[in-house]
Amino acid sequence: MSNPNHPSAKPPAKVQLNLGNLPPKMNPADIKANSSQYPRTPSRVNPNNPPWPAYRGYHEYSFAHATMGVRLPTILGKAIDDVWKTLNEQSDEERIIDLINCIHRMEDLMNDLQNNAKLRPIADDGAGDVALWNKEIAKFFRGKDFMNAPWLFAEAFKYRRLRECFSLSKFWVDYDVFFRQKCDTFSRSSQAVFELSTRFSQPRQADSSLSEAEIAEKNKLLFLELTQVCLWGNSTDLSLLIDMTEEDIKKLQSTGGDHLAATEKNILGNNLHKLADYVMTIKGGRIDFVLDNAGFELYCDLVYADWLIQSGTCSKVIFHGKKIAWFVSDVTKKDWDWLLNTCVYGQLFENATDGEMDTLRTMGHRWKQYEKEGKWKYEAHPFWCTGYTFWDLHSEAPDLFQYLSEADLVIFKGDLNHRKLTYDCHAPLDTPFQMAIGPLASEPGAPPVCSLRTIKSDVVVGIPPGVGEKLDEEEPGWKISGKYAVVLLSEGRPGDKPQYAS
Numbered sequence: 309m310s311n312p313n314h315p316s317a318k319p320p321a322k323v324q325l326n327l328g329n330l331p332p333k334m335n336p337a338d339i340k341a342n343s344s345q346y347p348r349t350p351s352r353v354n355p356n357n358p359p360w361p362a363y364r365g366y367h368e369y370s371f372a373h374a375t376m377g378v379r380l381p382t383i384l385g386k387a388i389d390d391v392w393k394t395l396n397e398q399s400d401e402e403r404i405i406d407l408i409n410c411i412h413r414m415e416d417l418m419n420d421l422q423n424n425a426k427l428r429p430i431a432d433d434g435a436g437d438v439a440l441w442n443k444e445i446a447k448f449f450r451g452k453d454f455m456n457a458p459w460l461f462a463e464a465f466k467y468r469r470l471r472e473c474f475s476l477s478k479f480w481v482d483y484d485v486f487f488r489q490k491c492d493t494f495s496r497s498s499q500a501v502f503e504l505s506t507r508f509s510q511p512r513q514a515d516s517s518l519s520e521a522e523i524a525e526k527n528k529l530l531f532l533e534l535t536q537v538c539l540w541g542n543s544t545d546l547s548l549l550i551d552m553t554e555e556d557i558k559k560l561q562s563t564g565g566d567h568l569a570a571t572e573k574n575i576l577g578n579n580l581h582k583l584a585d586y587v588m589t590i591k592g593g594r595i596d597f598v599l600d601n602a603g604f605e606l607y608c609d610l611v612y613a614d615w616l617i618q619s620g621t622c623s624k625v626i627f628h629g630k631k632i633a634w635f636v637s638d639v640t641k642k643d644w645d646w647l648l649n650t651c652v653y654g655q656l657f658e659n660a661t662d663g664e665m666d667t668l669r670t671m672g673h674r675w676k677q678y679e680k681e682g683k684w685k686y687e688a689h690p691f692w693c694t695g696y697t698f699w700d701l702h703s704e705a706p707d708l709f710q711y712l713s714e715a716d717l718v719i720f721k722g723d724l725n726h727r728k729l730t731y732d733c734h735a736p737l738d739t740p741f742q743m744a745i746g747p748l749a750s751e752p753g754a755p756p757v758c759s760l761r762t763i764k765s766d767v768v769v770g771i772p773p774g775v776g777e778k779l780d781e782e783e784p785g786w787k788i789s790g791k792y793a794v795v796l797l798s799e800g801r802p803g804d805k806p807q808y809a810s
């Protein structure tokens with residue numbers, strides 16, 4: 309038997325080798341990204357092991373690290389301030405005490421975040437998504453904490469825990485800690501709001517002097533510009549830009565023609581023209597938006613969707629929003645209603661002229677009419693607020709997949725949706741979009757999918773070789789600045805009948 313106490317069982321003293329002529333060591337991210345075992349074969353892929361290596365909070369080189377360590381506690385701190393503000397406006401003791409308990413639960417969450425606690429099951433608050441959350445935690449994240457679970461799951465988990473702080477209360481179940489901020493960004497966007505309303509409030513008139521070919525060409529050009537308005541409307545999301553001045557916002561939201569021509573250069577993966585060619589073939593169809601941010605971005609989405617209806621491209625537009633307050637600025641039904649009603653009845657913009665206010669009201673009335681007639685529909689499937697990526701949409705939410713498969717096009721807005729489409733992992737920059745989104749491109753019945761995304765976090769795919777590498781050298785912050793974008797299109801398999809495991 310070997311004796312562990314014998315001197316020969318001790319490890320040898322360290323031998324120092326002089327290795328000055330060997331090539332330098334790769335950093336861990338590069339080792340993983342270059343490894344030949346990626347992408348993982350489908351049977352080895354799961355939420356803790358995406359096709360390429362996951363981003364995790366402890367990866368100091370990634371935006372995940374800054375988010376988990378600094379952004380999330382800051383966002384939660386501001387949310388607690390918001391609740392105190394609400395509490396100070398209350399008079400009923402029972403409601404006050406109930407709200408104080410919500411604050412205590414938020415403080416517990418802050419404590420868990422700051423001390424990197426393990427991810428625990430979601431408390432049974434009676435909501436339909438609890439089983440799905442707890443199944444995922446039990447299967448893939450047992451013993452994982454906020455920093456070593458994949459960033460996407462850990463971050464989504466934080467927002468579901470925040471929901472739990474209120475869903476366990478008696479009076480505050482639907483309280484949205486971000487609602488005040490969301491309304492505020494819209495009211496601070498007056499210049500861009502009126503730039504669009506003064507152009508688009510009047511119903512579209514067909515120009516009888518033009519030939520069909522000329523009308524088609526004009527339509528295409530307008531579509532190209534409106535798509536850019538819709539794309540860049542995403543650059544002012546609240547979670548990154550909370551402390552922006554009015555001037556900063558104006559610069560980002562500039563919607564003029566020259567500005568758009570210049571910004572097309574910043575679309576690094578650019579299927580914009582392919583998208584336009586495809587959309588021009590749709591007549592009286594259905595386009596779905598998987599929404600991102602409330603306020604100004606939603607307003608741009610609505611201007612875009614209004615054109616899709618008026619041009620005859622669509623007879624129906626479906627907007628997919630969130631059931632609960634999510635990632636600070638995501639659209640909920642309350643945000644949707646607020647925007648439509650504020651356009652018609654609001655007095656948000658102190659310096660606006662009566663004429664400008666009229667244009668906003670005209671558009672608001674038309675939009676509400678679309679909703680009444682069923683041309684526009686707001687939906688909120690619970691799957692959008694889970695920790696699953698869209699690689700699991702087909703298997704975990706077959707009803708939603710079936711519904712999306714009936715659309716002529718599904719447009720996913722923003723950074724978070726893009727992360728979910730691509731499994732939020734370290735895929736090479738030139739990975740084709742179809743490959744990066746997996747089943748949502750390859751499953752029978754997969755609809756045509758477009759990602760309109762200003763780049764605000766690490767995962768980037770679908771860009772030509774060499775472009776990202778050059779930016780890495782010249783502008784190391786390019787992946788989080790929101791200055792660059794992608795417009796990527798997957799054709800899907802729309803002709804094929806969806807199939808589900810029995």
Ligand SMILES: O=P(O)(O)OC[C@@]1(O)O[C@H](CO)[C@@H](O)[C@@H]1O
Nearest residue numbers: 375545547548722723724764765
């Ligand atoms: O989805 P959006 O509004 O375009 O961007 C959201 C964002 O600012 O916050 C997310 C969560 O931290 C990141 O994916 C991204 O940086």
